[in-house]
Amino acid sequence: MEDEKYENSPLTAQISFHKVLEKLEEIAESDVDYRSDYAKALLRHAEPFPELREGITDLTLLDKHKLLIKNLLADLFPTALTHNEIKAASIPFFNITFNHTERFDKILKNAGKDFGMQIRNFDDHQFYVFCCCLILNFYYGQNLDFSKPLFYDIPDSDGIMKHYRILINADFLEIMPTEKAIPLTKEDINVLTDNYDNLELWKEKFPPHSWISRGFGIVTLFDATVENAISNLKTNLLLPHELKEAAKGNMEAIFKSIYKIPDLKIGFTEVNEEDNVFTLAPFKEVKSFILKDCREINCNNLFCDSTLKTMMKDKREFIISDVEEYRLQRPEDTRFADSLLEQGIRSCILAPIIKNDKMLGFIELVSSKPRELNSINAIKLHYILPFLTDTMERYYSELQNEIDAIIQKEYTAIHHSVYWKFREEALAHIKAGNNPDLAFKEIIFKEVYPLYGQIDIKGxxxxxxxxxxxxxxxxxxxxxxxxxxxxxxxxxxxxxxxxxxxxxxxxxxxxxxxxxxxxxxxxxxxxxxxxxxxxxxxxxxxxxxxxxxxxxxxxxxxxxxxENRKDFDDALSVINKKMAEVLDKKQAEAQSFFPHYYERFKTDGVEHNLYIGASIAPKLNYNPLYLNNLRLWQLQAMCEMENEYYKLRPTLPYDLDVTSLILVFSVPISIRFRMDEKRFDVDGTYNARYEVVKKRIDKSYIKGTQERITQQGKITIVYSQKQEEAEYRRYIKYLQHKNMLGSSIENFEVEDLQGVTGLRALRVEIIYDKSENPETYSYQDLLKEMTTK
Incomplete structure (x- = not known):
């Protein structure tokens, strides 16, 4: 055999047709006249060429006896199937084939003159060990399963890589030892089967050319391009992030193999349904054909309403088989059609990527030829989309982790109502390439109304x-x-x-x-x-x-x-934990009316800050009504926290009293995220007045007395303006009607604080509900009551 690649093979290949000739001799002696005559004629033609029986090692003889070999193998290669089957005679694993069917010949011709057929990912090590395993199975009667999927990758005339699965029939092959062959014991075979990677051991037990393979095999190929391309696609989708750029071209080649479209290109466009915009995905290796050269565009500026409904509401593929024809038929979508035509796109498929009922974006398949992409071949995406969807979800999960990491490092763990602002800044930093010299912007919310409350451990x-x-x-x-x-x-x-x-x-x-x-x-x-x-x-x-x-x-x-200090610490811990738990739960409900910033602190009691305003949720329509509602909600929440403490008190290891206070402040302020402290604080000198009052108010006295403004069993509401008093008297009246507050309302001046004068307060008794199932009121009830009075 002249092929140098296999000169060190343990097998010397001899192409022989002795088994075919022996079968023909049996037929020649049969009683079936036409079969007998046919066999005798073939034997007569083969008789002058003993090498056909003894074995051919010179491959040029295959061409010399091409017609005779074709006739000898006619029963194995039916003429009727020659244009359908991809089939040839071969020497297994040697990449040597002959007697091809017409379809096989056509495939090789389209691949080009310079194409050399090689089994994919089949190196010299594998070749040598596979040949040895063939010997062990044929000669030593082993049943080693050394098979693995074997493929030929053969390009077609358009340069699209096709993938063919290889099936081998070795019925016409036999293995024989030469004088170089080393007899193997059972122990030798066991050692070999435990040492696949030890090539030197295999060569020791099976020296080069120590065995002869005599005969031929039959190799049958079937087109596994789509299945194989999907498998390769899955492999590419699992590549680590740093390899994605290199894999991009390979991804397009895979899609070309699946669709058999030489100029097929793929893209992806992110969809933000909340803001109704198409956005360029933060993956550098992916292009967007929808956006063309833009980074973001409003959906309504690109498509008409009916088209958007098809794409985003029905969540089905959007297919344009002929962009020019589509432009004429749908003048309302002219802008999108013109954008595609300017990019040389004549047909396209936009397939939604949906995970857990959330649309992540569109996978884009585009071609420069009309009708290359259509509703028929769009079905192929059904096999691919699950893998793409899982991958895109993983991409976004990794992106989210990266964003969260930046937020945690540069900012802090933050309330979800303002999370969008931090995410926006973090994402901008990522898209800018995570430049360490790029400063992070400070987060500021202007014109927000503060609400402060505390339930404090008295004394x-x-x-x-x-x-x-x-x-x-x-x-x-x-x-x-x-x-x-x-x-x-x-x-x-x-x-x-x-x-x-x-x-x-x-x-x-x-x-x-x-x-x-x-x-x-x-x-x-x-x-x-x-x-x-x-x-x-x-x-x-x-x-x-x-x-x-x-x-x-x-x-x-x-x-x-x-003992006593432990009882005090335990009691304080239990009170704080329970009050914080109640407040957190009720706060989550309150967010449904209008998003607002919320933070709480555990000290000797539980304090909370609320900030509400248009800048907290700029995409929503803010109305002062939501501030009123939140104030009423806060008052009821404080009543309910007091009631929870009333139930908790008998179980405490140390008897403690609590007092409750609300601070009303009707002037809007600005809050700024302090990068050094990783927390929000009021912004500006004027706004600092609010912080001064907040820090000192709970220990202050009624003006002209030594009585604290806070008192056990009562809620104190501190304010500075007449309209604030009128507003809270309405809320108190409502909660008195609901039997949550007592009938008596105290009104008094608060002692002057440093730099702050003119504060007043209302103080009203809390009615503790002693029933096992106290009645609670929804925020809808509060809102309804407030708007009808």
């Missing part, structure tokens, strides 16, 4: 001090008892000194707890008393038992008596 500082005092006194009492016991056994002046110091500390604690008292007492106990006890712990068994009993009574982490 939390006093309660915390009391819990601390109780714990320290209890610990000193324990230590005093312990030292008296030790002093009875170990008469030491040092013990008496510590007893004196502990008793003095106990007296001081009963007077007034200072800011550093807890740290001083705790430091003294841990650094001096406990160190001393560790010394006495080893001197006497009785003392040891008493000291161990003392340490076991302490908190495991703090190493101090921590």
């Amino acid at each position: 939390s500082s006093t309660a915390r001090n009391q819990s601390t005092e109780k714990d320290l006194i209890r610990q000193i009492e324990k230590l005093t008892v312990l030292f008296r016991f030790i002093n009875e056994i170990e008469k030491l002046p040092l013990i008496e000194q510590h007893m004196y110091e502990l008793e003095k500390m106990q007296d001081d604690l009963k007077q007034e707890l200072k800011a550093d008292t807890e740290a001083v007492v705790q430091g003294y106990i841990i650094n001096e008393i406990h160190v001393l006890l560790q010394h006495f712990d080893t001197t006497n068994t009785k003392i040891h038992d008493k000291i161990s009993e003392y340490f076991e009574s302490l908190d495991g982490k703090a190493k101090m008596v921590y």
